[in-house]
Amino acid sequence: MRERYDPEQIEGKWQRSWEQEKLFQASDDPGRKKHYLLEMFPYPSGKLHMGHIRNYSIGDVVARYKMMRGYNVLHPMGWDAFGMPAENAALENETHPAKWTYDNIGYMKSQLKRMGFSYDWDRELATCDVDYYKWEQLIFIKMYERGLVYRKKALVNWCQECQTVLANEQVEAGRCWRCHGEVDKKELEGWFFRITAYAEELLEYCDKLPGWPEKVIAMQKNWIGKSIGAEIDFPLEDGDGAITVFTTRQDTLYGATFMVLAPEHPLVLELCKGRREEAEVRSFVEKVRRQDLIMRTAEEMEKEGVFLGTRCINPLTGRRMPIYTANFVLMEYGTGAIMAVPTHDQRDFEFAKKYRIPMIVVIQPPGEELDQATMTGAYTGDGIMVNSPPFDGMDNRQAMEAIADYLEEKGVGRRAVNYRLRDWQISRQRYWGAPIPIIYCDHCGVQPVPEEDLPVVLPLDVEPKESGRSPLPDLRSFVETTCPRCRGLARRETDTMDTFVESSWYFSRFTCPDYDQGPLERERLEYWMPVDQYIGGIEHAILHLLYSRFYTKVLRDMDIGSFDEPFINLLTQGMVITDGAKMSKSKGNIVDPDDMIERYGADTTRLFSLFAAPPEKDLDWKEEGVEGSYRFLHRVWRLVHELRNYLSEQPHPKVRSDLPRDLWEIRQKVHKTIKKVTEDIERFHFNTAIAAVMELVNHIYQTKDEIEDTPLARSVWQETLESLALLLSPFVPHIAEELWEGLGKEVSVIKAPWPEYEREAIAEEEILVVVQVNGKLRDRLLIPASAEEQEIRERALASPKVKRHIEGKAVKKTIFVPKKLVNIVCA
Numbered sequence: 001m002r003e004r005y006d007p008e009q010i011e012g013k014w015q016r017s018w019e020q021e022k023l024f025q026a027s028d029d030p031g032r033k034k035h036y037l038l039e040m041f042p043y044p045s046g047k048l049h050m051g052h053i054r055n056y057s058i059g060d061v062v063a064r065y066k067m068m069r070g071y072n073v074l075h076p077m078g079w080d081a082f083g084m085p086a087e088n089a090a091l092e093n094e095t096h097p098a099k100w101t102y103d104n105i106g107y108m109k110s111q112l113k114r115m116g117f118s119y120d121w122d123r124e125l126a127t128c129d130v131d132y133y134k135w136e137q138l139i140f141i142k143m144y145e146r147g148l149v150y151r152k153k154a155l156v157n158w159c160q161e162c163q164t165v166l167a168n169e170q171v172e173a174g175r176c177w178r179c180h181g182e183v184d185k186k187e188l189e190g191w192f193f194r195i196t197a198y199a200e201e202l203l204e205y206c207d208k209l210p211g212w213p214e215k216v217i218a219m220q221k222n223w224i225g226k227s228i229g230a231e232i233d234f235p236l237e238d239g240d241g242a243i244t245v246f247t248t249r250q251d252t253l254y255g256a257t258f259m260v261l262a263p264e265h266p267l268v269l270e271l272c273k274g275r276r277e278e279a280e281v282r283s284f285v286e287k288v289r290r291q292d293l294i295m296r297t298a299e300e301m302e303k304e305g306v307f308l309g310t311r312c313i314n315p316l317t318g319r320r321m322p323i324y325t326a327n328f329v330l331m332e333y334g335t336g337a338i339m340a341v342p343t344h345d346q347r348d349f350e351f352a353k354k355y356r357i358p359m360i361v362v363i364q365p366p367g368e369e370l371d372q373a374t375m376t377g378a379y380t381g382d383g384i385m386v387n388s389p390p391f392d393g394m395d396n397r398q399a400m401e402a403i404a405d406y407l408e409e410k411g412v413g414r415r416a417v418n419y420r421l422r423d424w425q426i427s428r429q430r431y432w433g434a435p436i437p438i439i440y441c442d443h444c445g446v447q448p449v450p451e452e453d454l455p456v457v458l459p460l461d462v463e464p465k466e467s468g469r470s471p472l473p474d475l476r477s478f479v480e481t482t483c484p485r486c487r488g489l490a491r492r493e494t495d496t497m498d499t500f501v502e503s504s505w506y507f508s509r510f511t512c513p514d515y516d517q518g519p520l521e522r523e524r525l526e527y528w529m530p531v532d533q534y535i536g537g538i539e540h541a542i543l544h545l546l547y548s549r550f551y552t553k554v555l556r557d558m559d560i561g562s563f564d565e566p567f568i569n570l571l572t573q574g575m576v577i578t579d580g581a582k583m584s585k586s587k588g589n590i591v592d593p594d595d596m597i598e599r600y601g602a603d604t605t606r607l608f609s610l611f612a613a614p615p616e617k618d619l620d621w622k623e624e625g626v627e628g629s630y631r632f633l634h635r636v637w638r639l640v641h642e643l644r645n646y647l648s649e650q651p652h653p654k655v656r657s658d659l660p661r662d663l664w665e666i667r668q669k670v671h672k673t674i675k676k677v678t679e680d681i682e683r684f685h686f687n688t689a690i691a692a693v694m695e696l697v698n699h700i701y702q703t704k705d706e707i708e709d710t711p712l713a714r715s716v717w718q719e720t721l722e723s724l725a726l727l728l729s730p731f732v733p734h735i736a737e738e739l740w741e742g743l744g745k746e747v748s749v750i751k752a753p754w755p756e757y758e759r760e761a762i763a764e765e766e767i768l769v770v771v772q773v774n775g776k777l778r779d780r781l782l783i784p785a786s787a788e789e790q791e792i793r794e795r796a797l798a799s800p801k802v803k804r805h806i807e808g809k810a811v812k813k814t815i816f817v818p819k820k821l822v823n824i825v826c827a
Helices: 007-021 050-068 084-092 097-114 130-145 195-208 214-224 250-255 266-272 278-289 346-355 396-410 522-528 543-557 593-600 602-611 623-643 661-682 686-706 711-728 733-742 789-798 800-806
Strands: 034-039 072-074 149-159 164-166 183-193 226-235 242-247 258-261 305-313 320-326 337-340 413-419 438-441 445-448 480-482 489-492 531-537 567-573 576-578 766-773 776-784 811-817 821-826
Touching: 007 097, 007 602, 007 733, 034 050, 034 522, 050 072, 050 531, 050 567, 050 576, 050 593, 050 602, 050 661, 084 097, 097 593, 130 149, 130 445, 130 543, 164 183, 195 214, 195 226, 195 413, 195 543, 214 543, 214 567, 226 250, 226 396, 242 250, 242 258, 242 337, 250 396, 258 305, 258 346, 266 278, 266 305, 278 305, 278 320, 305 346, 320 346, 337 346, 396 413, 543 567, 593 602, 593 623, 602 623, 602 686, 602 733, 623 686, 623 711, 623 733, 661 686, 661 711, 686 711, 711 733, 766 789, 766 800, 776 789, 776 800, 789 800, 789 811, 789 821, 800 821
Parallel strands: 034 072, 034 531, 258 320, 531 567, 766 821
Antiparallel strands: 149 164, 149 183, 226 242, 226 305, 226 413, 258 337, 305 320, 438 445, 438 489, 480 489, 766 776, 811 821
């Protein structure tokens, strides 16, 4: 063992050793208890950033700890390699997306290896590899055959900058989740996954995920958005047909005085066609389509609309209701149409006031009487039904059920459940993605590519266009093909799949990446899945995590797997920030992991990222904190180097009375630290686990020079230093390996069992403290001998026997005799 700590030499040495021994290669062994640990795989964007480092360091602690606890650990890594980020970056750098992607994969892989992460590289996969997306195309076809994939023309979210469609979940505050450019509405034909077929199960199983953060569960429930109510048909006044609305407040139907359609509703332009209002309506629709969906429904947003020049009929009152289109109604919710009840909905109230539309009160609050002529706002609470024959006098909550029955009896409505969730639009008009395996024939129509003709390979001998538009539609060698049914001329689908399709099942493919007979091998899949611990950012709460849950259920129903959910436990780690701001190139506050490794080594970089904040909190990167972690590792090195010549593997007594007090206190500190670190790792409290190890090191430094060199002392030092190396190994594995070897060990520290604390060793020696009130004995307390004066005073005052005698009295002073007595003096 060298005298000086040299991270560069040590880390390279042990990384080579781990690779040669294949220490992290997972074996498919059903006889062993498994632990599948996975961090969300990265986009091969060019270089790792500190957010990556933190995420993967968190996962590596758990993986190494579980290995030392005897688990068969699967800890794989791969690359989310398709999609717009790679394509856009390749365009900017004037290279092909394939070259850009694979070059980045090579570089980022070398960075991960330099950090010493315990990945099973034999399972590495990239979603842009044909061997991966071939099976994704097969799953698409199986979903198509089951009716879970369909094509339709729809008003979609269109990012002009990225030149592609976005799913609803990929639009954030009216902007593209990738480039942050404005999102418009555009009518296009595209392919959809019928995720709504699983809406109820996705919602139900939210309550079966106790290992997920409550915030993520709440976000998913809100996005699925289940509402229970009724669908009601409002016949058009002049013409056939009706407008169907979904409402959760059928109790207010008698107060509906006008109808509002979303500007995107297909009836808007149809109903105003040929009327004098048509030009105004068309202008309004175009204006609203460019507005942000979130802002349109915000309370502070001014409610605007235009009359379509026609009316519908309230099916229960017969009232003629003017039909408007307005900015506050969204096509994404319900049917895209609402019955407006201005007396009992604030948005409707504001709109009715602005456009002078009549109002009718149909629910009176208990003990009050509302007058629509003098109301200053909508009444949205419960109460008694009025102006609603034959339901007048009923409690409005009871009336909901009665009115639902009445609607069904009259044939003008029905009970209904609505979900906010919409089907997943997966067609992307970009090049760098998995081709959709569909063929169009003028005679036979839409045909899935036969399984034996898979994969549909993305051609690599073509360059993406600078505009971002896909070159595939213009590539005859790709487009022109043969119909699998009639063998006539046909053409291929030129859209590619949303990159979130790839990331919706990669975790399952990691269990059998070499399997070539289908997407997944049942036996290995069932052994490893579901993932025991998944780690990633909360920004994926709706997108990736919801899609992955859906995809898992689809594969289950195809009898490919038997599990219902992909991830048992989920940790959403915080961001890495600098001076309170998120790291970004534009702000110039990026910390380069390569620079950190060069200056301090991988172990220091890992240590600070784990110590500076709990995993779920944001980490504020501080250079002085990195320096502190570096100094700590030097202190550990010097300590072990100094004491390694004073060790003995001879067993020592484990009974307090058989060891000198100073040696027993060291043993006690060691075993308390083992207990603390073990519990904290289990709870992901890595920062406090590391702090406990630091306290142990400080304690050793404070006591080592006062302890006489005896055979007993050497035996205690042996246990102490071995425990120190073992406790450090999940956090800083390179230095732990070197220290372990320096202690005479011939096998890797990760092959050693995790240390177990001894209950007898952590038991505190106790003393009897007498508690008096005004000099009279009131209680006797057993107190740990190590307790400080403040703790003893607090426990004395907290004693129920003492409380009875000081209640209502002022404590003037407390007399303390160390290790013997507390006397509380009251007025």
